[in-house]
Amino acid sequence: MSTSPVVRYPPEFFRRVLRQEAPGGPPQSVTLVQPSVLAVDEPGALKVALLDADGYPSLEYQGEVTLEGLPGGTCALAFRRGESAVGRLDNISLPQPGLYRFTARFEGGYAKGNPTRCLTHVEQHLYWGDPHVHTVLSDCWPQSCRSLDFCYVAARYLAGLDWVCATDHVSNGRCEFARWKEQRAACNVHDDPPAFATLHGYEASLQGGAGGDANVYLARPLPMFLDDYEGGTLKSLGEKLAAELPEKEFFLVPHHTTRAGKHGEISDAIYPGPNRMPLVEIHSKWGTSEYRGNPNALREVHPGPSYVADFLRRGMVFGFMGGTDTHATMPAGRGVEHAEHLDGLPGMTAVRSATLSRETIFQALRRRQCYATSGDRIYLEATVAGSPGGEVLPIQDPGRPRGIAVFAAAPGDIERIEVLRNGDVLHAREIRDWHATLELTDEEPLGPCLLESAAGKQFAYYYVRVTCTSGAQAWSSPVWLQE
Numbered sequence: 001m002s003t004s005p006v007v008r009y010p011p012e013f014f015r016r017v018l019r020q021e022a023p024g025g026p027p028q029s030v031t032l033v034q035p036s037v038l039a040v041d042e043p044g045a046l047k048v049a050l051l052d053a054d055g056y057p058s059l060e061y062q063g064e065v066t067l068e069g070l071p072g073g074t075c076a077l078a079f080r081r082g083e084s085a086v087g088r089l090d091n092i093s094l095p096q097p098g099l100y101r102f103t104a105r106f107e108g109g110y111a112k113g114n115p116t117r118c119l120t121h122v123e124q125h126l127y128w129g130d131p132h133v134h135t136v137l138s139d140c141w142p143q144s145c146r147s148l149d150f151c152y153v154a155a156r157y158l159a160g161l162d163w164v165c166a167t168d169h170v171s172n173g174r175c176e177f178a179r180w181k182e183q184r185a186a187c188n189v190h191d192d193p194p195a196f197a198t199l200h201g202y203e204a205s206l207q208g209g210a211g212g213d214a215n216v217y218l219a220r221p222l223p224m225f226l227d228d229y230e231g232g233t234l235k236s237l238g239e240k241l242a243a244e245l246p247e248k249e250f251f252l253v254p255h256h257t258t259r260a261g262k263h264g265e266i267s268d269a270i271y272p273g274p275n276r277m278p279l280v281e282i283h284s285k286w287g288t289s290e291y292r293g294n295p296n297a298l299r300e301v302h303p304g305p306s307y308v309a310d311f312l313r314r315g316m317v318f319g320f321m322g323g324t325d326t327h328a329t330m331p332a333g334r335g336v337e338h339a340e341h342l343d344g345l346p347g348m349t350a351v352r353s354a355t356l357s358r359e360t361i362f363q364a365l366r367r368r369q370c371y372a373t374s375g376d377r378i379y380l381e382a383t384v385a386g387s388p389g390g391e392v393l394p395i396q397d398p399g400r401p402r403g404i405a406v407f408a409a410a411p412g413d414i415e416r417i418e419v420l421r422n423g424d425v426l427h428a429r430e431i432r433d434w435h436a437t438l439e440l441t442d443e444e445p446l447g448p449c450l451l452e453s454a455a456g457k458q459f460a461y462y463y464v465r466v467t468c469t470s471g472a473q474a475w476s477s478p479v480w481l482q483e
């Protein structure tokens with residue numbers, strides 16, 4: 001089936017929201033979002049935005065953005081002064097399997113898109129989202145936060161995301177029934193599968209040492225949010241939720257676990273277990289909580305063992321999530337918003353799923369079928385012993401070598417790909433290209449490498465870290481080998 005590309009702009013209501021709440025100045029940069037996975041001849045969209053110096057959509061551009069390198073030849077999107085410079089080219093299709101990276105160009109410069117992996121047969125697409133966005137309803141930095149409508153419109157049309165979750169604060173008097181009702185309604189209004197999905201969720205705060213800050217994600221909205229701010233822990237919060245909802249309809253995600261004063265040092269006594277807490281937010285605009293000494297650490301770091309590496313070594317089973325924790329309501333956005341933020345490195349989460357809907361994204365996240373990135377949409381396939389990130393495999397023969405296969409591609413050059421085993425770098429390769437394949441075998445007998453969990457189980461885990469010359473990174477969720 002062949003289709004012809006069509007230029008589309010956001011419907012009028014969405015354009016009004018962008019103009020009202022983020023009237024951007026002269027354009028400084030262009031962004032081009034490509035689908036990460038597309039089947040041969042499957043229609044896809046290229047999403048374009050012209051941003052001002054703070055990352056807001058320009059209202060001042062009169063002219064064209066050309067898209068170069070397309071199989072059918074160059075296409076152009078026209079923008080005019082007084083309208084937010086945001087649009088898309090629908091119905092593009094790719095005639096052959098391969099790796100495609102296009103270029104968007106305007107009068108002031110150009111940018112490469114994120115790579116599209118085109119395959120003859122696609123079982124799972126890759127859907128990008130920001131699971132951690134605050135709006136004015138959070139009553140936290142209200143001077144920079146924007147409306148709920150803006151959260152959804154910016155996620156879909158400005159950042160070109162596939163899904164988003166507005167996770168407004170609820171604890172310590174920051175939410176009540178009326179706000180909760182508004183939040184639920186807006187989430188349902190903007191859910192528009194299969195084009196765009198919205199998740200129900202909120203941020204529950206706990207005391208430092210009791211779990212710190214954690215987000216709650218819901219398969220369907222609760223009549224009223226549940227939190228446990230005074231004296232509660234991650235475990236008691238999980239129990240409260242489990243009393244109201246089936247296990248498959250909620251999960252918790254702790255975040256910026258290394259932040260001083262809010263630290264998420266998770267003792268065995270308060271760990272709710274892998275079903276109720278399947279993921280950890282490894283990166284947000286506050287910084288990376290992967291391991292002590294990482295290049296993008298939070299500005300104020302807690303001295304205790306509150307890094308993701310500390311949790312994994314103790315046998316906790318965490319897939320990786322990335323989000324912004326934006327307090328300017330700019331999903332997946334760069335731009336200055338908070339003195340303690342690392343502005344150039346928004347976090348994102350890539351979800352492997354056949355289709356896009358609230359239900360499919362929620363369930364794929366709960367099953368850890370996802371990976372985290374900072375800064376860019378980095379494409380990453382990583383398998384260990386034939387299984388993708390997030391899987392827990394039984395150890396059948398500790399003497400049998402484990403094959404590790406990685407394919408990565410990025411909008412800019414990849415500097416390095418590292419394979420980690422039990423938190424240590426097992427193999428590092430310098431790349432200096434925008435895509436790379438890596439295959440290796442870990443032949444060391446697993447027996448002497450095994451760690452022991454608090455429950456007395458022997459295990460080992462592997463994951464892959466990709467670092468780009470831009471500073472952007474990707475972390476595959478780990479694969480566990482367990483007794």
Ligand SMILES: [Zn+2]
Binds near residue numbers: 134141
């Ligand atoms: Zn906040």
Ligand SMILES: [Zn+2]
Binds near residue numbers: 203
């Ligand atoms: Zn937050």
